[in-house]
Amino acid sequence: MLNTDTSLSLLSLLQLCDSNFPTGAFSHSFGLETYIQDDKVMSKQTFSEWLQVYLQEQLVYTDGLACRLTYEALEEGKLETIWALDRKICVQNQAAETREGNKRMAERMLYLGTELYSSPTLALYRERIRDKECWGHSSIVFAWITHHLKIPKSVAIISYLYASVASLIQNGVRAIPLGQTEGQRLFQELQAPLIHAVEQINGLDPEDLGITSPGLELSQMRHERLGYRLFMS
Amino acid sequence: MAELTGFLRIEARKHREKSIASEIYSQGAWKVNPPIYLDSSGQPCLYMVSLGGGYAGGDRYKAEIRLSEQAELLLTTLSSNKIFRSRGKPVIQEIDIYLARGSVLEYLPDNTIAYQDAHYEQSTVIRMESGATLIYTDLITPGWAPDGSVFRYDTLKLRTEIYLDDHLVVFDHIRLCPGAQNIQGIGLLEGYTHYGSMIVIGQQATPEFLDKLHESLDVGQSQVRLGLSMLMIPGFTLRILAFSTQAIESVFQSCHRMIREEWFEKQPISFRKY
Numbered sequence: 001m002l003n004t005d006t007s008l009s010l011l012s013l014l015q016l017c018d019s020n021f022p023t024g025a026f027s028h029s030f031g032l033e034t035y036i037q038d039d040k041v042m043s044k045q046t047f048s049e050w051l052q053v054y055l056q057e058q059l060v061y062t063d064g065l066a067c068r069l070t071y072e073a074l075e076e077g078k079l080e081t082i083w084a085l086d087r088k089i090c091v092q093n094q095a096a097e098t099r100e101g102n103k104r105m106a107e108r109m110l111y112l113g114t115e116l117y118s119s120p121t122l123a124l125y126r127e128r129i130r131d132k133e134c135w136g137h138s139s140i141v142f143a144w145i146t147h148h149l150k151i152p153k154s155v156a157i158i159s160y161l162y163a164s165v166a167s168l169i170q171n172g173v174r175a176i177p178l179g180q181t182e183g184q185r186l187f188q189e190l191q192a193p194l195i196h197a198v199e200q201i202n203g204l205d206p207e208d209l210g211i212t213s214p215g216l217e218l219s220q221m222r223h224e225r226l227g228y229r230l231f232m233s
Numbered sequence: 234m235a236e237l238t239g240f241l242r243i244e245a246r247k248h249r250e251k252s253i254a255s256e257i258y259s260q261g262a263w264k265v266n267p268p269i270y271l272d273s274s275g276q277p278c279l280y281m282v283s284l285g286g287g288y289a290g291g292d293r294y295k296a297e298i299r300l301s302e303q304a305e306l307l308l309t310t311l312s313s314n315k316i317f318r319s320r321g322k323p324v325i326q327e328i329d330i331y332l333a334r335g336s337v338l339e340y341l342p343d344n345t346i347a348y349q350d351a352h353y354e355q356s357t358v359i360r361m362e363s364g365a366t367l368i369y370t371d372l373i374t375p376g377w378a379p380d381g382s383v384f385r386y387d388t389l390k391l392r393t394e395i396y397l398d399d400h401l402v403v404f405d406h407i408r409l410c411p412g413a414q415n416i417q418g419i420g421l422l423e424g425y426t427h428y429g430s431m432i433v434i435g436q437q438a439t440p441e442f443l444d445k446l447h448e449s450l451d452v453g454q455s456q457v458r459l460g461l462s463m464l465m466i467p468g469f470t471l472r473i474l475a476f477s478t479q480a481i482e483s484v485f486q487s488c489h490r491m492i493r494e495e496w497f498e499k500q501p502i503s504f505r506k507y
Binding site: 035040041046049050053054057058061087088090091092094095096097099135209210211212213214215216217218219220221222224225 | 400401402403404405406407408409414415418419420421422423428447458459460461462463464465470472474
């Protein structure tokens with residue numbers, strides 16, 4: 001027998017992570033397209049390697065940790081911590097397109113979030129972005145909505161990572177291209193790395209925020225100057 | 234303050250037509266050579282010198298650098314920053330920089346060489362007033378281990394925070410741990426061995442300037458992999474992966490030359506160390 005409250009929050013979480021949830025993630029490759037054009041990502045195997053490095057070396061220390069820290073700040077009612085985090089996670093990103101991409105996704109998610117749920121503090125974040133007091137990051141918005149929905153913290157983090165990886169796989173399947181089944185198999189193979197990533201995120205020191213790795217960042221920068229582009233980042 | 238291996242305090246100010254090093258204080262294993270004027274522009278150049286010949290486990294170095302209004306300073310080192318065995322006892326270098334309105338700091342130290350079992354943590358905090366100009370570089374070279382292999386260092390952590398009028402505008406946090414990462418793999422060093430980074434902040438750092446710089450650096454060349462992008466404020470970051478220290482230095486020089494010529498109508502400089 002399903003408990004109604006649990007079912008409701010599960011359904012809301014599924015809605016939030018659904019690729020139909022219009023955040024615009026399908027327009028951003030976060031540097032993947034550079035690797036595809038350089039013929040470095042061209043198969044399921046090479047795509048899998050890139051995804052794991054992207055998850056392990058970037059998502060964990062940026063989006064993942066920001067998601068956790070936002071959630072914890074909300075639990076403690078410390079909005080000032082979130083405003084500082086917003087600043088840090090945005091200026092941490094040295095690639096202008098990726099920074100813009102995360103901002104656009106945050107704005108879309110915030111628009112939907114404030115339309116669908118009544119969270120006065122979430123509305124406040126939206127106002128601060130409008131007034132240019134905050135920049136906007138998708139991981140912060142995601143943590144906010146899941147906290148509002150009373151989704152447990154670790155579930156919120158793994159869901160964020162899942163949604164990020166899901167849209168990247170979709171984008172990779174289109175752009176490399178790969179077969180749909182290969183994409184799904186890849187997704188399944190990423191389950192263990194995703195679980196590991198959450199364990200790691202939960203064990204990080206807040207000082208670890210924003211650690212990034214040179215190659216990923218450089219490819220995100222180089223994307224700006226690719227000759228033709230399917231993606232905005 | 235815990236016991237420091239070396240401490241430096243440098244202050245530069247504008248005095249009539251030129252800038253002068255108005256204070257140089259050094260303690261312990263770090264010192265600064267007397268200022269040298271490399272050209273007739275009135276901008277002094279200071280060379281920082283590590284007396285120990287390198288950093289060893291547990292060493293802590295700290296420097297405070299302050300430029301008052303309109304002061305201009307070139308700051309470099311006399312030789313490479315060598316990090317020796319320090320696994321478990323990290324070498325720490327902290328630099329705090331303050332740049333007042335209209336000042337110009339060109340900070341181009343030599344490379345950091347990380348030898349076997351090196352653990353190095355560098356933290357740089359730069360506070361700028363608007364109208365100041367900053368050129369800041371980092372260059373990481375892997376040191377050869379006795380068995381001839383590279384990438385035997387333990388951890389390198391470079392953390393840079395830049396504030397403009399008290400707002401955080403750059404937060405850069407690079408970490409390389411060859412033991413825990415596939416260091417030459419995709420997403421990390423991409424098969425390269427050396428890493429360089431240049432952060433430039435100044436009113437003249439426009440997207441148009443960046444386009445021009447990009448063209449002049451000939452990004453198509455295969456010996457280096459370059460990335461350039463604008464910051465949230467007038468300024469940009471340049472990242473380089475390469476196979477040699479010289480290849481990165483040569484990109485730094487091209488970039489430095491273009492900034493000096495176009496923004497300040499100054500001649501290119503050579504630090505003449507060798």
